[in-house]
Amino acid sequence: MEKLAIQGGYPVRGGKIYYGRQWIDEEDIQAVAKVLRSDFVTCGPKVDEMERTLEKYTGAKYAVAVSNGTAALHCACIAAGIGAGDEVITTPITFAASANCALYCGAKPVFADINPETYNIDPESIRAHITDKTKAIVAVDFTGQSVENDEIRAICDEYNLIFIEDAAHAIATKYKGKQVGSLADMTCFSFHPVKTITGGEGGAVLTNNEVFYQKLVLAHTHGITHDESMMEGAPHEGSWYYEEISLGYNYRITDFQAALIVSQMSKLDKFAARRKEIVKRYDEVFSKLPEIIVQKEIPESDTCRHLYIIRLNLDKLKCSRREFFDAMSAENIQCQIHYVPVYWFPYYQHLGYEKGICPNAEEVYKAIMSIPLYPAMSDQDVEDVIHSVKKVVNNYKK
Numbered sequence: 487m488e489k490l491a492i493q494g495g496y497p498v499r500g501g502k503i504y505y506g507r508q509w510i511d512e513e514d515i516q517a518v519a520k521v522l523r524s525d526f527v528t529c530g531p532k533v534d535e536m537e538r539t540l541e542k543y544t545g546a547k548y549a550v551a552v553s554n555g556t557a558a559l560h561c562a563c564i565a566a567g568i569g570a571g572d573e574v575i576t577t578p579i580t581f582a583a584s585a586n587c588a589l590y591c592g593a594k595p596v597f598a599d600i601n602p603e604t605y606n607i608d609p610e611s612i613r614a615h616i617t618d619k620t621k622a623i624v625a626v627d628f629t630g631q632s633v634e635n636d637e638i639r640a641i642c643d644e645y646n647l648i649f650i651e652d653a654a655h656a657i658a659t660k661y662k663g664k665q666v667g668s669l670a671d672m673t674c675f676s677f678h679p680v681k682t683i684t685g686g687e688g689g690a691v692l693t694n695n696e697v698f699y700q701k702l703v704l705a706h707t708h709g710i711t712h713d714e715s716m717m718e719g720a721p722h723e724g725s726w727y728y729e730e731i732s733l734g735y736n737y738r739i740t741d742f743q744a745a746l747i748v749s750q751m752s753k754l755d756k757f758a759a760r761r762k763e764i765v766k767r768y769d770e771v772f773s774k775l776p777e778i779i780v781q782k783e784i785p786e787s788d789t790c791r792h793l794y795i796i797r798l799n800l801d802k803l804k805c806s807r808r809e810f811f812d813a814m815s816a817e818n819i820q821c822q823i824h825y826v827p828v829y830w831f832p833y834y835q836h837l838g839y840e841k842g843i844c845p846n847a848e849e850v851y852k853a854i855m856s857i858p859l860y861p862a863m864s865d866q867d868v869e870d871v872i873h874s875v876k877k878v879v880n881n882y883k884k
């Protein structure tokens with residue numbers, strides 16, 4: 487048996503690889519440089535182009551580009567009219583922003599449990615958490631797999647709730663043949679560097695609903711409008727005149743970030759194909775290892791994975807998740823854990839959330855880790871990851 491690097495053996499590879507990273511090429515750099523030499527570094531034509539590109543790609547009627555994915559979620563909650571006293575149902579296995587956005591609006595995040603096989607929010611658990619204060623559902627396409635859109639839509643219709651899809655992981659995913667972004671009342675994307683495409687920072691909200699669209703536009707630019715038909719105060723005094731008609735924020739994205747995102751969008755299909763190829767290879771190998779559980783996919787989702795998660799079958803291993811993670815790290819495979827249940831964080835504990843409220847999420851959390859997945863990985867990188875997982879499994883299996 488190969489000796490683990492953590493026990494003094496040779497690591498599987500020399501240089502470290504990480505669970506995710508961007509792929510920016512010369513063409514992307516030129517696109518950004520061109521904007522920096524132009525008249526507009528913000529509020530210019532590239533932001534418009536980014537929005538039209540996202541509309542075309544997703545099939546949604548309207549896109550609003552914003553400064554990051556968290557801002558996208560905040561704007562969606564504002565547009566949904568979420569406020570003090572409201573409840574917003576979301577999943578605990580997500581990045582904190584999916585729940586924080588409710589808090590920003592004075593509302594209470596309510597955590598529904600996940601499906602223990604797909605790791606996505608369980609529609610039955612959503613139902614169990616609905617009260618007369620529930621206003622919206624923030625459903626996260628975790629790892630890129632689409633949530634059960636039809637089931638969640640049905641719940642929203644039945645209880646008159648707004649369906650916000652946090653698709654930070656899922657820009658290239660389809661549900662029943664329809665592109666994510668065209669399905670929920672509002673869909674939020676993130677363009678952080680670990681996500682499928684990047685703008686350095688960046689985000690967007692997609693919607694088919696004109697009323698939401700108008701509110702999103704206001705929310706991300708101070709609630710200010712130049713549109714005379716929307717004004718209600720003093721008479722239009724000249725071409726300089728604008729009014730603030732609601733409370734908004736500065737969540738604008740710059741033109742050079744938008745240029746990077748537009749340039750990256752042209753590579754999205756290529757990135758998605760490579761991600762799918764790597765996932766297929768991982769699935770092939772890991773589904774044969776009794777010590778590893780692979781994430782289950784619903785047939786409705788044609789998934790472009792943002793993350794690849796292995797779940798350890800701890801009953802068949804002599805090590806803890808921590809020991810497995812550290813052993814991988816010593817082999818120079820830097821994994822990450824997605825995610826600590828949001829309500830476990832001290833801030834949420836201080837708000838009064840108790841541990842144990844979502845048993846599936848907590849059980850899954852204890853055994854998962856994300857292994858490297860990004861389109862610029864070479865075949866050798868992929869095989870190194872596989873080799874390392876097998877090496878660690880072999881050393882620790884019972």
Ligand SMILES: *Cc1c(COP(=O)(O)O)cnc(C)c1O
Nearest residue numbers: 554555556581583654676677678
């Ligand atoms: C990354 C992420 C966000 C936040 O996006 P930022 O662009 O980093 O603000 C929100 N939700 C999920 C699920 C994410 O992964």
